Amino acid sequence: MKVTFCDESIILNVLFVSSEVFPLIKTGGLADVSGSLPYALSKLGVNIRILIPGYPSVLAQLKNLNTIATINNLSNNLSVTLLMGDMPATSANSSVKVIIIQCAALYERDGGPYADAFNKEWPDNALRFGVLSKVAAILSSEQSPIQNWRPDIVHCNDWQTGLTPAYLKLNPTPHNKAVKSIISLHNMAFQGCFPADWVEILGLSQAHFNIEGFEYHGQLSFLKAGIYYADAITTVSSSYAKEIQSSAFGFGLEGLLTIRSAEIKGILNGIETNEWNPEHDPYLIKNYCSAKLAGKKQVKKSLQQLLRLRIDANAPLLGIVSRLTHQKGLDLLLPNVQVLLDAGCQFVLLGSGESSLESAFQDIALKNPTQFSVTIGYNEPLSHQIMAGSDMFIMPSRFEPCGLNQLYGLAYGTPPIVNATGGLADSVIDSNASNIKDRIADGFVMSETTTGGLLSTILRALAIFNGDKKTWQQIQKNGMKKPLSWDKSAREYLTVYQDLLD
Numbered sequence: 001m002k003v004t005f006c007d008e009s010i011i012l013n014v015l016f017v018s019s020e021v022f023p024l025i026k027t028g029g030l031a032d033v034s035g036s037l038p039y040a041l042s043k044l045g046v047n048i049r050i051l052i053p054g055y056p057s058v059l060a061q062l063k064n065l066n067t068i069a070t071i072n073n074l075s076n077n078l079s080v081t082l083l084m085g086d087m088p089a090t091s092a093n094s095s096v097k098v099i100i101i102q103c104a105a106l107y108e109r110d111g112g113p114y115a116d117a118f119n120k121e122w123p124d125n126a127l128r129f130g131v132l133s134k135v136a137a138i139l140s141s142e143q144s145p146i147q148n149w150r151p152d153i154v155h156c157n158d159w160q161t162g163l164t165p166a167y168l169k170l171n172p173t174p175h176n177k178a179v180k181s182i183i184s185l186h187n188m189a190f191q192g193c194f195p196a197d198w199v200e201i202l203g204l205s206q207a208h209f210n211i212e213g214f215e216y217h218g219q220l221s222f223l224k225a226g227i228y229y230a231d232a233i234t235t236v237s238s239s240y241a242k243e244i245q246s247s248a249f250g251f252g253l254e255g256l257l258t259i260r261s262a263e264i265k266g267i268l269n270g271i272e273t274n275e276w277n278p279e280h281d282p283y284l285i286k287n288y289c290s291a292k293l294a295g296k297k298q299v300k301k302s303l304q305q306l307l308r309l310r311i312d313a314n315a316p317l318l319g320i321v322s323r324l325t326h327q328k329g330l331d332l333l334l335p336n337v338q339v340l341l342d343a344g345c346q347f348v349l350l351g352s353g354e355s356s357l358e359s360a361f362q363d364i365a366l367k368n369p370t371q372f373s374v375t376i377g378y379n380e381p382l383s384h385q386i387m388a389g390s391d392m393f394i395m396p397s398r399f400e401p402c403g404l405n406q407l408y409g410l411a412y413g414t415p416p417i418v419n420a421t422g423g424l425a426d427s428v429i430d431s432n433a434s435n436i437k438d439r440i441a442d443g444f445v446m447s448e449t450t451t452g453g454l455l456s457t458i459l460r461a462l463a464i465f466n467g468d469k470k471t472w473q474q475i476q477k478n479g480m481k482k483p484l485s486w487d488k489s490a491r492e493y494l495t496v497y498q499d500l501l502d
Contacts, residue, residue: 012497014041014048015151017136019129019160020113021050021098022275023088024058026378027112028323029269029404030158030186033236036272037493038096040486044494049149051136053128054083054102055113061088062098069145071138074131075202078103082135082145101135126194129222130202133163140168140179153497156183159192162226163202166214169229170205180500183226184234187401188244188251189327192222216252227256231500233264234493236402237423241266249399265496268426269402270486271411276384278412278480283384288413290480293473296388296413303389307373309346315371316465317346318458319390319414321383321405324353324361329396329419329449331357336455337364337372343462347372348386350379387412392461396446396454400424406443410479415472416443417457431464431475442479 020026022035038048052058059065062085069082081102087095101107106128111117114125122128133156138144140154156164165181198220199209209215214225227233235241243249245258257264274280278296279289285302288295297313304311318340322328337347349361349372358376365374375382387393393409393416402423406416415431418424424445431441444461446453464472 012046012153012494012501013149013151014038014046014497015051015136015139015154016048016157017051017132017154017161017164018157019053019132021052021058024052024061024098025055025113027114029402032272032404033184033186033269034157036270036275036486037490039272040270040490041493042096044490046494046497047149048096049084049151050096050098051132051139052098052100053107053113053132054100055107056109058098058100059083059102059108062086062100063088065100068099071135071145074134075127078105078127078131080131080135099139101132103131106131125192126198126202126220126222129160129192130163130198133161133222134167134203136161136164137167137171140164140181141171142173151179152501154179154181155493156181156226156230158184158186159190159221159223159226162192162222162224163204163214164226165229165231166204166208166225170208180231180497181229182232182234182496182500183230184236185223185227185240185244185401186236188223188249188253189399191216191224191251191253193217193219194222196220224253224256227253227260231263232496233257233260234496235264235266237268237426238266239425240399240401240422243399243422265492267489267492267496268423269404269407270489271404271407271484273411273485276387276408276411278388281384281388283381284388288388290413290477293413293476299385300389300391303348303385304346306385307348307375308369309348309373310370312346315344315346316462317348317389317391319386319393319409320347320349320351320395321386321393322349322351322353322395324351324357326354327398327400328353329398329454330361330394332396332449332451332454333394334360334364335451336458339455340458341368341371345371345462348375348390349373350375350377350382350386352376352378387414390414391465392417392444392458394458395419395424396449397421397424398449403427407484410442410482411484413476413480415461415475415479417446417454417461418443419446419449421449429478431461431471436471436475439474440478441475442482443475 018034065085286295286298428443430445435441
């Protein structure tokens with residue numbers, strides 16, 4: 001089968017399987033990708049459908065829901081109902097069809113997709129996402145209850161969908177052999193490992209519970225299953241594709257990934273420019289663009305007022321929107337904060353995570369209420385306002401498969417301060433003398449992942465911000481003019497699909 005890039009000819013069916021999709025439900029960047037990439041592919045002529053569990057927020061937001069099938073006799077004798085609906089009309093990807101797995105016993109609970117309201121993981125996550133993987137495999141097989149549509153490609157994402165390629169490969173039928181599977185690795189740190197008892201419960205063969213299969217140190221690993229059995233593997237940046245083949249970033253699976261290196265392709269994420277665009281962002285008090293940056297100052301003043309910081313146009317405002325975890329490297333900032341506050345800086349932080357980090361930043365805010373603001377939790381409007389109102393964005397991740405916030409920073413004229421890893425290294429061009437002269441600098445890249453390395457990089461940014469406004473504006477404009485949409489990335493994914501089907 002030959003895939004073309006002709007918009008008029010829809011000749012490729014893709015089932016895109018994900019545990020979260022923006023704006024239906026979101027805990028991180030996976031949701032943003034799952035909300036944007038399918039739409040970008042649909043614009044290239046791909047007949048794509050998203051498959052997602054029927055969480056309460058998903059059922060509440062989708063429009064024109066219709067029952068399309070029932071699947072019985074799944075793991076633990078569960079039955080599920082398949083519904084199909086449309087994205088909310090306000091969503092940028094409203095034209096993409098969504099298939100929902102409705103099963104109240106598994107998905108209709110208070111809390112998040114992976115954990116309860118107290119952040120304790122659901123004890124039956126193996127079953128919940130084993131069913132998601134199994135349904136994806138059934139819809140890709142001759143057993144599919146949907147007779148008028150069947151995928152040529154099933155595109156899996158992270159560990160929650162990792163069993164799908166295994167179900168397809170280990171339960172072959174003539175049609176199964178024609179369906180190709182891809183797994184996209186968004187973060188190797190999360191692997192979906194569960195006790196060996198789940199192998200039988202989920203209908204997997206004990207014969208493949210070994211090193212050449214889905215066994216990982218005596219446990220069932222959803223992610224290893226996906227990596228081992230998928231026909232192709234993608235990661236969300238070129239650098240991360242190389243990094244995960246090392247012990248530092250492979251999290252124990254670097255050997256398998258090295259064996260499969262020929263099938264791994266890194267494709268840098270894009271951003272949804274309908275959702276993230278300072279020229280049209282509905283969450284901003286004043287819109288702006290690279291040609292008219294004055295509006296950004298008004299957004300900054302509004303943000304300072306909202307968060308009760310001292311109103312000061314000249315005070316460097318450093319923004320942080322992040323999970324507060326070791327991976328994100330924000331513990332490297334803590335020893336430097338007072339130095340930067342004494343230098344006149346202000347901080348705005350939005351996020352949640354490890355209680356020790358939450359408490360540490362909250363303590364700083366209590367002692368410096370006019371210079372440091374902390375908001376614990378998730379707040380989509382505030383995240384847009386922080387990205388637009390801040391002067392620079394802090395993202396010192398120890399590892400970052402791709403990262404989206406640094407891309408938002410570029411788009412909003414908020415130069416990112418990042419570590420040289422994964423997608424951060426692939427997307428941010430350091431503002432050193434040579435790159436400034438060549439007019440390509442758009443951010444600041446740390447030379448070493450240490451407290452001192454972060455401080456020196458921030459001070460380097462502050463020196464330009466305070467002392468050379470013309471160069472600072474050029475850095476802002478370089479980032480804002482960068483092509484950051486999904487168009488290029490979607491074409492690269494389509495090429496991967498084409499290569500598999502050829």
